[in-house]
Amino acid sequence: MAVPESGSPVIQVVDAGIRFRRNKSAKRSFKDLFSDSSRRSRPGEFWALRHVSFDVHRGEAIGVVGRNGQGKSTLLKLVAEVVLPDEGRIRVREGVAPLIEITGGFVNDLSVRDNVYLTAGLHGMSKDEIRASFDEIIDFAEIAEFVDTPYKHLSSGMKVRIAFAVIARLDEPIILVDEVLAVGDRAFREKCYKRIEEMVASGRTLFLVSHNEKDLRRFCERGLYLEKGALVFDGPIDEALDIYNAALDSKAPAKSA
Numbered sequence: 001m002a003v004p005e006s007g008s009p010v011i012q013v014v015d016a017g018i019r020f021r022r023n024k025s026a027k028r029s030f031k032d033l034f035s036d037s038s039r040r041s042r043p044g045e046f047w048a049l050r051h052v053s054f055d056v057h058r059g060e061a062i063g064v065v066g067r068n069g070q071g072k073s074t075l076l077k078l079v080a081e082v083v084l085p086d087e088g089r090i091r092v093r094e095g096v097a098p099l100i101e102i103t104g105g106f107v108n109d110l111s112v113r114d115n116v117y118l119t120a121g122l123h124g125m126s127k128d129e130i131r132a133s134f135d136e137i138i139d140f141a142e143i144a145e146f147v148d149t150p151y152k153h154l155s156s157g158m159k160v161r162i163a164f165a166v167i168a169r170l171d172e173p174i175i176l177v178d179e180v181l182a183v184g185d186r187a188f189r190e191k192c193y194k195r196i197e198e199m200v201a202s203g204r205t206l207f208l209v210s211h212n213e214k215d216l217r218r219f220c221e222r223g224l225y226l227e228k229g230a231l232v233f234d235g236p237i238d239e240a241l242d243i244y245n246a247a248l249d250s251k252a253p254a255k256s257a
């Protein structure tokens with residue numbers, strides 16, 4: 001991967017839009033198939049993100065805030081290049097360690113050991129590198145006695161532990177964190193946050209999606225506030241949270257006297 005010139009953004013999102021279909025069974029017309037794809041009218045479609053533009057420089061720590069279903073996770077998937085934009089463009093010039101849906105790539109019938117090799121390998125680590133950091137990964141997850149257990153027999157918290165331990169071991173310069181850690185117990189969550197803090201302190205770029213203000217203020221200086229798929233505010237995290245909270249208050253049901 002090309003190393004970006006210093007000063008140039010590591011992520012550029014330009015007028016990006018992603019649309020989904022609410023109702024997968026909705027039928028497209030014959031005419032739709034022959035029309036220009038960007039103008040095709042597809043039944044039940046909506047824009048999960050639209051006209052979103054921003055740049056990110058190396059080392060920035062960005063919190064993404066908004067109510068449920070406003071496009072936060074979709075934005076992270078866009079940066080992870082798990083989904084491609086239907087409109088606009090995105091350029092990600094450095095590697096990404098996605099702590100989003102982290103357990104997704106794990107195979108139920110394989111042991112923890114095989115899953116570590118598989119997932120770390122898929123993220124570009126060589127067998128020797130995995131072998132060298134295997135014990136450290138298992139220690140971090142604190143599941144030494146389950147190394148040969150099929151993944152499907154781990155508890156949901158243990159699944160997140162091992163998945164986090166693998167992804168957090170990657171050297172990728174951009175880290176994406178969605179609320180995956182909500183499943184872990186408090187002690188493990190704190191350990192993960194310490195690890196994320198170290199990663200940020202070493203100059204990596206962070207995207208954090210969270211509904212927890214304390215966490216957002218702890219890690220992030222910059223905030224992106226999304227509403228109905230639009231980037232409504234991009235600026236200091238404190239201001240982003242103020243705007244988000246004001247929007248929440250204005251939508252809250254009036255208190256009865």
Ligand SMILES: Nc1ncnc2c1ncn2[C@@H]1O[C@H](COP(=O)(O)OP(=O)(O)OP(=O)(O)O)[C@@H](O)[C@H]1O
Nearest residue numbers: 020021022048066067068069070071072073074075
């Ligand atoms: N693969 C998909 N297919 C269809 N619709 C989707 C898909 N992924 C997300 N959506 C929809 O896109 C919208 C944005 O979803 P997204 O997960 O980005 O929201 P969010 O802001 O992260 O929400 P939350 O805070 O609840 O996690 C929602 O209406 C969701 O139902």
